[in-house]
Amino acid sequence: PQGAQAPRGAQRSRRGRLPQPALVVYHCVDEHSAFPGLVSPEIVKAYDDELTRRADLVITTADNLRLSRSALNPHTYTVLNAADVEIFRQALDPGLPVPADLAALPTPRLGVVGMHDSRLDVEALEALAQADPSWQVVLIGPLKAGQVDEARLRRWPNIHLLGEKKRPDLPGYLKGLAVALIPYVRGELTRNIFPLKLFEYLAAGLPVVAGGLPELRRYAGVIELAESSEDYPALVRKAIAEDGPEKRAARVALAEENTWDHRVEEISALVEEALMRVAERSGENGR
Numbered sequence: 001p002q003g004a005q006a007p008r009g010a011q012r013s014r015r016g017r018l019p020q021p022a023l024v025v026y027h028c029v030d031e032h033s034a035f036p037g038l039v040s041p042e043i044v045k046a047y048d049d050e051l052t053r054r055a056d057l058v059i060t061t062a063d064n065l066r067l068s069r070s071a072l073n074p075h076t077y078t079v080l081n082a083a084d085v086e087i088f089r090q091a092l093d094p095g096l097p098v099p100a101d102l103a104a105l106p107t108p109r110l111g112v113v114g115m116h117d118s119r120l121d122v123e124a125l126e127a128l129a130q131a132d133p134s135w136q137v138v139l140i141g142p143l144k145a146g147q148v149d150e151a152r153l154r155r156w157p158n159i160h161l162l163g164e165k166k167r168p169d170l171p172g173y174l175k176g177l178a179v180a181l182i183p184y185v186r187g188e189l190t191r192n193i194f195p196l197k198l199f200e201y202l203a204a205g206l207p208v209v210a211g212g213l214p215e216l217r218r219y220a221g222v223i224e225l226a227e228s229s230e231d232y233p234a235l236v237r238k239a240i241a242e243d244g245p246e247k248r249a250a251r252v253a254l255a256e257e258n259t260w261d262h263r264v265e266e267i268s269a270l271v272e273e274a275l276m277r278v279a280e281r282s283g284e285n286g287r
Helices: 041-054 063-069 085-092 122-131 150-154 165-173 195-201 212-220 227-244 245-256 258-283
Strands: 002-005 026-030 055-059 077-079 109-113 136-140 159-163 179-183 208-211 225-228
Touching: 002 085, 002 159, 026 041, 041 165, 055 063, 055 258, 063 077, 063 085, 063 212, 085 195, 085 245, 109 165, 109 195, 122 136, 122 227, 150 159, 159 208, 165 195, 179 195, 179 227, 195 208, 208 227, 225 227
Parallel strands: 026 055, 055 077, 109 136, 109 179, 136 159, 179 208, 208 225
Antiparallel strands: 002 026
């Protein structure tokens, strides 16, 4: 859990001054108790619930997170993840080279960028690899040890594990893709995720095929949504066939509406409101 807390307390300092107004903000970005490998998910959930209750403001990155916490704290709001659009739209630069390890692979290339862990839908990747041997399925980013069956992926000649890359290099990798993938398995963890990579992909103008993420249903029509692993091949074919300059421009425009600058404005407004609310409450208690 991510929480920020200013010092609390009503004790006066040695000079007799009251401390500055305090605010507890809980920025909830995941259903932490659903992560695998925890000693006790119940304990994690209890800590999460207690922080939610104590916070003056709870900001979640997904509506499902908000819905599960608003009963514990009425001051709970959703502020979706965003993207560093200026970085990722560099993929649209005609002069930007595609990195050599990706350029060496035939086209079309279908790519997943990020940390690959238990959320990864390996069956979806296998369905793509089997559906068309000319498709090159590329994983960019590290595999989390013990959570992804690397040997199973390496059995396919058209699945490629390129490993972790530096962030400034990612636009070049996105430029070399025909379709960007967000292939997640369904579960309690992914039910509460709004992936950072969505607007990064869209800032690069790429068609997106995603699955296992109910939070992304709001973008149906802009991205393709798989209901099962078997849906991916048909959706990738559709995405490639229908791609074009107008659709790419629309994707970039959507990403530009979802920058971190926009999110800072949203969060700042919520924090300002919470500060006023806490100050009013403190004033009433001091009467």
